[in-house]
Amino acid sequence: MSNTSPLPPLRKKKPFSIKNTIFYLVRILCFFLIVLGISCGSQILYWRYRYQSFVVNGSSMYPTLNFDAEMFIDGVKQEIPASELGGFHGGDNVVYHCDYGLADSSDDFVSKLDRFSIVLTYYENDFDSQGIVRDGASLKVKRILGLPGETVYFDENGDFYVNDELVPQDFLKGTALEIFESTKKETGATKAITLKEDEYYLVGDNRKEGASDDSRFEGPIKESWLIAKAVGIVGKCAYEPSGGTTTFLSYRYPWEVQLL
Numbered sequence: 001m002s003n004t005s006p007l008p009p010l011r012k013k014k015p016f017s018i019k020n021t022i023f024y025l026v027r028i029l030c031f032f033l034i035v036l037g038i039s040c041g042s043q044i045l046y047w048r049y050r051y052q053s054f055v056v057n058g059s060s061m062y063p064t065l066n067f068d069a070e071m072f073i074d075g076v077k078q079e080i081p082a083s084e085l086g087g088f089h090g091g092d093n094v095v096y097h098c099d100y101g102l103a104d105s106s107d108d109f110v111s112k113l114d115r116f117s118i119v120l121t122y123y124e125n126d127f128d129s130q131g132i133v134r135d136g137a138s139l140k141v142k143r144i145l146g147l148p149g150e151t152v153y154f155d156e157n158g159d160f161y162v163n164d165e166l167v168p169q170d171f172l173k174g175t176a177l178e179i180f181e182s183t184k185k186e187t188g189a190t191k192a193i194t195l196k197e198d199e200y201y202l203v204g205d206n207r208k209e210g211a212s213d214d215s216r217f218e219g220p221i222k223e224s225w226l227i228a229k230a231v232g233i234v235g236k237c238a239y240e241p242s243g244g245t246t247t248f249l250s251y252r253y254p255w256e257v258q259l260l
Contacts, residue, residue: 051102052228054120054139055239055246059085060204060212061118061141063176064260065233070097083179083206092242097249100237101260103228110223113200116171117144118230118260121202123218126225139227142214143171146201148223153192154216158184158207161192172205183207190216198223233258 056065062083069082072095085096103120104112113119119142126137146152150162160167172180186209195201199220204212215221235251252258 051231052105052120054101054103054141054228054230055237056099056101056141056233057096057138057239057241059083060206060214061143062206062211063179064118064143064172064205065099065101065141067176069099071095072097083208083211094241096239096241097236098239099233100235100246100248101230101233103230105228109229110226112229113144113226115144115147115167118142119144119200119202120227120230121221122225122227123221124225140202140213141230142202142204142212142221144200145169145203146195146215146220148195148197148199150201151192151194152201154187154190156185156189158187180205180207187216193220195220200226230260232260 056069059066059069059082062085066082066085069085071078071080071085074093075095085098105120120139121142122133122137122139126133128134145160145167146162151164152160152162154160160169169180169184170177184207187203187207188209193201199222201215202221203214203216206212233252234257236249238247238249239245
């Protein structure tokens with residue numbers, strides 16, 4: 001007696017159907033869209049609750065930040081280049097469409113700082129006599145050029161020196177670098193200054209005259225005034241300077257995030 005079992009009957013091959021093919025393709029597409037949506041949503045939520053948010057108001061970090069910022073008055077777009085937006089603040093009917101970023105404000109963020117890091121900070125006059133931030137004081141977004149203990153200065157060409165050695169300002173590339181280089185000379189020569197062990201030298205990327213109020217004019221920034229290290233630009237927002245109101249316009253996909 002044979003122990004072999006009979007084979008199952010052969011399945012008939014279904015005839016080709018455009019309708020069935022489209023149905024399966026739609027199912028596959030829906031699956032990928034769901035996965036993409038969950039992935040992007042999870043990443044955005046992680047960024048949103050892991051980091052402190054900030055709005056880039058003004059042009060002091062142009063062209064790194066607010067490269068394509070816009071200004072509206074009474075809902076009408078103004079023909080003003082992003083590099084000039086810093087001169088327009090306040091007004092009940094003024095709205096900026098500007099960069100929205102996230103920053104690391106964890107207890108140990110200072111240990112993660114190095115030359116060319118972008119930080120959020122207050123200045124000395126933003127604090128009252130008790131060391132408390134004044135009402136209406138705004139955070140500044142600047143780039144670290146000088147580190148504690150260094151002697152730093154700019155020459156007449158806008159080149160930066162640390163301990164008498166030239167430090168290339170190569171934090172920009174492409175078109176942004178060309179814009180930066182075209183205005184670098186407007187920095188002007190500065191006197192050499194030696195930073196204390198708790199001081200940083202912060203400068204805005206926009207070197208046009210009057211574009212950035214920073215350590216060239218305010219002096220060194222104390223470590224205790226630093227609030228966070230900027231991590232990335234993750235979207236756009238509408239910002240009303242008069243009331244400090246922020247409305248999100250769009251988020252970037254994870255692969256579009258501008259890491260800083």
